[in-house]
Amino acid sequence: MHHDNFRRLGNAAFAAAAALLAVACGGGDSSDGNTNPNIKPANIGTVTIQAYDGATDDLLTAGLGKDGLASATAPVPASPNSPTAAELRRYAIYTNYRAIVDTTAGGGFGSLYGPNVDAQGNVTTGQGKIAGVEYLAFSDDGSGQENVTMLVQIPNTFNQSKPCMITATSSGSRGVYGAIAVGEWGLKRGCAVAYTDKGTGAAPHDLDTDTVPLIDGTRTTRSAAGTNAQFAARPGILSLADFTAQVPHRLAFKHAHSQRNPEKDWGKFTLQAIEFGIWAINDRFGTVASNGVRQRTLAKSKIVVIASSVSNGGGAAVAAAEQDTDGLIDGVAVAEPNLNLPPNASILVKRGSKPVNASGRLLYDYITTANLLQLCASQATALVNAPAFATNQFYISRCQTLVDNKLISGTTVSDQAASALDQLHLAGWEPESDALHPSLSLFDTAASIAVTYANSYARASVTDRLCGYSFAATLADFKPAAIAPSVLASMFATGNGVPPTSTVQLINDRDLQHGPFMNGQSVSASNNRADANFDGAKCLRDLLTGTDSQAQALQSGVSQIQRSGNLHGKPALIVHGRSDGLLPVNHTSRPYLGFNRQQEGAASKLSYIEVENAQHFDAFIGAVSGYSNRYVPLHLYLIRALDAVYDNLTTGKALPPSQVVRTIPRGGATNTTTAPTLLPVNVPPISASPDAANQIAASTGSVDVPD
Template sequence: MGISAATLLSADNKLLDTLQTELGKRPASLRSATFTPGTPDTDGDEIDRLLSLVDARPSAGTFIAYNVLPERIWASSYTTQTYDGTSDDLLTAGLGKTGLGSATAPTYASAAAPTASELRRNAIYNNYRALVDANKAAGGYGTLYGPNIDISGNDTLGEGKIAGTEAIAYSSDASGKRKITLMVQVPNSFDKTKPCIVTATSSGSRGVYGAIGTAGEWGLKHGCAVAYSDKGSGNGMHDLAADTVNLIDGTVATASAAGTTAHFAADISKSELDAFNLTFPNRIAYKHAHSRQNPEKDWGKYTLDAVGFAFYVLNEKYGTADASGKKPRIIRPGNTLVIASSASNGAGAALIAAEQDKLGLIDGVAVSEPQIQPKDMSGVSIKQGTGTVATLGKPLLDYFTYANLYQPCAALASDATGSPGAAFIAGYATNRCTALKAKGLLNGTTTQAQADEALQKLHTYGWTSASDVFHASHHALATPSIVVTYLNTYGRFSVTDNVCGFSFATTVGTAGATLGNVTATSPLVQAGIFASGNGVPPTGGINLVYNDASGGAKRDVLAVSPSTGLADGALDGALCARSLVTGSDPVTGSKLTGTLLAQSERVQKGIAEVQVKGALDGKPAIIVSGRSDTLIPVNHASRAYYGASQKADDSKSRLRYYEVTNAQHFDSFIDNAALPGYDTRLVPLHVYFNQAMDLMYAHLKNGAALPASQVVRTTPRSGTAGAASAISASNVPAIASTPANGDAITYSSGTVSVPD
């Protein structure tokens, strides 16, 4: 017997009613929709995502939306743990405010075989301190922010431990090669009648706890579930010589024993591994660099997956099974406030997720210092004061490979006098100037003239003068390794490719003839890397190695370039990296050919895959960034994205941009004993991350207006380098509800105007 059109229409409407209750908006009819379903190895489209998040089943003449484990979650990896908030907790792993503020990391009963709980504790300790200045109370920890500071900014929470439940699982394709760690923390203060979720996608290449001190802390304190993701790039290490890897809880196994349960293992055969180990012994593969997945292209999806996982975890915890034995969903996008958040790479992931969010899972965005790459800057310009920015909106690997050439020399410029960390590059900075001059990339006839010229090149290429004194520390601690990591990830290269002659390995650290040579990695490093690692070198004694150095493989900062005969910090490798981005030799200008051309095409394809439109479609969003950001310059990221988004959304735009003077990317460098001078020059951007979250929360919950885009003018602490006076609220004034005329950031006729 046929089914009448009226019956079909009635059933369709009842299904749409259920989905409207679920989402808070009515989707188009699924009867006429054309959608792409997922397979074990490929993702479907947004309709497929909806159908995989909600198990809508007919019941008593209508439909009920039941809870269902999201697709790609490996049920075998799913675990939950409850923390009492005393002996252990969600935010501090039982360490409390005092333990997180200690300069001494927690110890292991056996460093050779830490337990999973010990690794978790140390991962929380290290990741919290990596993003927040917890070095000294004088810097704001424990007074302006920290576990003890309540949501009103007062010191009332004691040690700040937070009881609750933590759920963790892998999300992966069938092969296990594209693997993401997802985690949800649910504080006991979560109110199922007023549900909220905050995303905390990891920053940098960090593991799943990588945003614990930023979005994690804010969300937990506000009684929200926190949805974490390592975004497929998080802190996975494969010691190729020992053939050991880490599991989801950080414990160690051989790659063969771990199989597909390994957090990361290099995708090479046994014969390839043996051959590589013979020619390049004691090398390390890292997940972000060597997974061959270019995970950045899916960072938004992985953030949305974390939100979907959070809804599952919440409904499992608070739902009640009906007669069918299944749990109807009571916490769903339609009744839950969701803020996409995080810092740095995690902030970029939040913005990308908001752009891709067609189901309406995300209500608003609040992020700091996003690593975000606009696709189209045509018709957009940036002015600071009366000056027009010459270079803007370049892809990350473009401006990083440029910085990698000139930063060491620029650190010797007159305007960079007194740079924190200058001693770290003293061994190769002058030689870098000399080598750049010899290759015709600088014209100055003295080291000083060359250095001043190099700094001016960086200004012309998008760095503000506020970054001048920070180039030395950034090249010493970040720039070269990020270049090599992103060359590999964008080109989807194998660890065996040794792109531009670079690899990762432990190097000899003691003075003598073997200083900087490759050596075996201690098993203790693998045992603790889940907790101590950041996903890129330098970490745990593992450094960037230039295989092609004169005399043999050497740590890059000690390497002699074959073409110059100088210990110039592996300039030859830096020039190769630059060529793969531009497609031409940076010295001769000639187009690449052969292997280099093929590698360049792969890199450029990967770069194109991660660039975004800036189309938030009117979703409310806040970006805060520091004007002194030397790692992710505002002219290439925050300012550029703000302009691209204004262009894309036009009158629909509800994006706000707050630029903070005397603030930059690495709050953890402030009050760091190895970098005196950060403390007297900079204030913590984290203060403004918290304000941005507060503003977005009030906007979404109560309809409070978002302040207009503006420059926030701060006052650095006084005192001597390394001993700055204590920070106070007067150093970090609040984002103004109405900015003064001289502080307003505006967009008009394609121009982003930022006051000096």
């Protein structure tokens, strides 16, 4: 819906007329004025409310300010083994903000975006601290097992005459502050921000000590936590105690091991966060009836709500908009969303009028493909100047195993790696993603995601060790070890919910040569070759088409997370980097544009903005040598997308049409972290009238993206 002045006037006039009619008929308010009580949603448990003064502590930077977020010195707890909830919150905001954006001055932080850049894009001399209150609670289905974290931030600048709210569902598998950098846009505009961890989270259940995280990140024993645990693993065939006795030092993570396939409910959880936000806004600003009951003064119809976030959080925002039957969401603005289309969507994606090699595949399909091929492809001669390129014997061995299994061809390493890279192209990766394969291989990205999602979709227990994988801390010998107490105590703040994270690694439990061993260094049992666990990668891939009980369970889970494509005519902008090597545009945003047109036809108000020289991990731009030379921040375009959707909803300004934005890399010496400073000319605005050569055409079932 459009919240324009005419609409507001109409609502006000209708309300006034209704009130007069009620008086004339002798009805109307009860004697105590308690006509519309602000009732807390039934799924929301105990609520904790905390105010922040905007000086010593605040909503956006936890008191660190712009300079503190940019500092390489983390705000570690004073007593690392027993951090306080306040220390964990500060540390979590610091870590998660820096995980989403590039916080280097050369990359635009502090000049083009960041806490000190106001809502109009003006650079201020302040630190960007924002005073306000936080409402924190679990959403649960009554079992005590769901316990999805909900958080609402309401800045002191919230404007009751122009109320607004955005969502910032966590990215990746992170905790509730996982999209704090997205929430920044709303806080600066005086909007409330509704966050949720969407049933994932960074802090694990440590099976050695049987300790679990609480909602604020502090830890206690599973028995003491009871139903207040943010996550406590459930047993499979073995009890947790028996499993730990046989397989010590393992950790369970909520996304992988909750046995609930939380992704199927990411849209629902985002909608619940909005409902919690509406309640919190009225708890703070609603009038109080004469009997002391707080009223719902600011109804949803008065609040502009934009669903937003990035990556998995962006996918959750889209899912919420599709599932919104109560008119909670007015518009959508997301970046690099994880979008899974039904296999039978049959969307034709073209680039430069030529059909792409593959498109619209499910994440589990393409991530298990990457998990097989990417390590070998990273050794291609064409990539020797790519960021993080290094000759790796494990990856070279993977090449030979792929040849032996007839997945690639070639007799030399160079030929084999080139063949693997070609196979990635045939599987839908664009050539612009090529330079990312070495760094994504280094971080074991495809393996960690494939294992996490396989467990989640199959609803596997941590004790099942699906395909022979587990999660554990390792030492210099690459073998599982007890996690250090100080590391475990802060994982709510430092973790990302998937390995590798905070010394926790992916473990190959089927390495017969070493015993349980770090995945990337391990030996496949089938060939006794140190090929970074090809056996495990193939097992994960086979679950997609297999017929055994685990494969069928996974396939059932995959069927529950697919998008409908129907945004119900909501104004929406998706921005995505053409170079994205994790969630390739051919499998996500490009086909979704066509799928949406297929479902909504002329009623669609979705525009897709594809940004050249942008990729999935802005944080790597200032952290990994070579990224700053090549890539521009996609986050800046999410800010612009939010601006555009907000303007459309509040003033009626037209959304920009679908287009490719031609950015200019910073350049400079190859593979350094000291590229020339990012300037406005490097990141041109989204055009209201793009040139014909930049226009993306979408029709029912078809998308054509210019070269």
